[in-house]
Amino acid sequence: MVSISAVQPYDEAAGVRAVWPFVSIIVPTRNRAAYLRDVLGALSNQVYPVGRMEIIVIDNSSTDETEDVVRQAAVTGPFPVRYLRKQDDGPASSRNRGAEMATGEILAFTDSDCVPAPGWVRAAVARFDPGVALVCGPILPVWDGPDPAFFMHQIYEVMHEDGLYATANVFYRREAFLARGGFDERFRTYAWGQPVGGDDTDLAWRVRRAGGMSTFAKDAVVYHQASPISARAYLLQPLAAQIIPQLVARIPELRTTSLYKRYFLHRQSATFCLAVAGIVGARRTRTSLVLTLPWLQATWPAVKRDIWPPRRWGRAGLRFALQAQSSALLSITLIQSSIRNRSVVL
Template sequence: MPHSPLRPPIAVADLDLDDLTDLDPDLDPDGASIRSFRCADEPTEWVFALVRVRGRPVGTVLGRVAAPADPARAVAALARERLAGTEPRPPVEPYGDLPRTTVVVATRERAGRLARALDSLLAQDHPDHETVVVDNAPRTTATRELVAAKYPTVRYVREDVPGLAAAHNRGAAVADGAVLAFTDDDVVADPHWLSALTAPFAADPGTGCVTGLILPARLRTPAQVLLESHGGFAKGFTPRTWDPARPPADEPLFPFTAGSFGSGANMAFRASALKAVGGFDPATGTGTPAKGGDDLYAFVRVLAAGHRLLYTPDALVWHHHRETWQDLRRQAYGYGAGLTAYLTALAVRRPALLPALLARLPRGLAHARAMTAARGAAPGVAAPGAHGAHGHPWPRSLSRLERLGMLYGPVGYARARLRLGSGGSGEAR
């Protein structure tokens, strides 16, 4: 593992301030009005903290907390210094009527992690939801036994076709919600996650997909710190809506810049919109030769059908990043493969998009190459309120693996389709 200037473990904290005036760097640190403070790890020299103002996420900060300083006060002072000038947003209001929602969690032989995720899902403040666990190509009965013994209100279904997309399609097929929310077995959902994720569907009938904020649950290993220092899975703290009727001027590759919309560990779809486009492509996703791209495929299909996609940082989950250097290598390769696999899937399954895709393809590949190259360059310190590199150079070996994965993606997708042809479809049904 390359040398990192920050030595893990880094404590992960959640700080809620009472008012935006708490972010004024001229205020006395002891004057901070702290609504709540939670630290997920034992105190260490370094703390990575989510900063909220009256419950609403506004940014993250990273800094030293030297003993014997009170961690809550120290992080509050750091937030005032680093997040000064952050645009205020109104406090979170009651969400009102929310649509009936089904939460789908796909899993495979990770009962311990699943239990942690289910505990958080059963603590949601959404008034009308169900949780469905999809046991994907299981080798043992551990997941079924866990759900039966400890989670009697959770629905258990089995999907024998391997792959995340096939499992998601199975969950969608048995769901009774007007909205389908998806998360992973390695997350802990904020208690307000589901309410924040589904409220936009009630507010706007044209919304077909909503994604949310993903932050690290732990930063205990060098691999976890490196991933998070380059943005992790977070998409920022500013809400955004993508409307196919009004393509964004700052995204000439739209809608094929699916990676900027969100991630599969924190996404929801209007059930009718997702089913109308045929659900997820079962030849994509983790657990298939394609290695990923299932979420990206669904984002683009829903946008291409004319629905709006909204990102809200208020819908928060805490993700347990992969812990080892080898895990990170596999992840980098899988990201590259999933990117070109989903583009291949669009070309195969939605040929009407092919002219637009081909017109943008050279620019898109150049953009992807520039992104991986930029990670290998020496990064600067993240801007105030930003979420990104804190002095950790992205290893060139990982950039090379991403590019190799991009070359492999179409081959992996073809292999996945051949496998499905001989062993079951995994289609939405």
């Protein structure tokens, strides 16, 4: 294994560089002590020079063992760990407070249910060529056991620069971040406790429109732990998509970078709209039911896990019903928000 202190940044033009830039990693959290332990362990294992990195944990008034976990990491890890406890007023505020505390010229953001690969920081920092203001990287979902839990927090896989710049894996030059005023703190949380989201996408595009370039570091990998949630939280997840039409109204470029066929949130939402058209058309001709096949095909991977083995037919039927309910609620949510924001996303 390579010693962290022995690693030197590589510059193709000049050879081995003497010093890596100082990086401040900012992690907002609330009541995720068990996951946070994994995150801080992964950050302590970063292949990056000691003395050139710090970890900042912003605690949104946790009631679990979060503070104890942070204190332990501060004692045992090679990098300094700083801690701030504050009122729970949303993740955007927490990230901004972390940036205010930071001393690094590069600000790195990840979430408290993410596990960065050992070369995460090094790979991202290496992509900060002149003119580059932000760097993002892959986000890969992982879970405990062979199959995900039945009610699972919805996360998505990122394998290329998708225009959303999720804070699970994004780096900013400090001056670019501060020049744009950081994250918009009006993006808070919904009534049921889920973050509104969108603050990450909003900031990234403000930075880009100000002339900052972005790039994708394919080796700067973060693993996002798909955590079990309550049935209520699972059923309410599609409501969070109401922010999407608002973002697209603000940032029309998202139609080409992030949406499917410019007007659909993703392929599955497009196939659901097609399926609804097929069901409505069946009142005239049953052949229109063929339009439901793409949605059934898109839903099949989630259902087939329960069909063989162990042939849990009841569970498979329930999963299919929940997929249909989720798709329907998502479609209704997007239509309502599209009308409200005068920006069509289906």
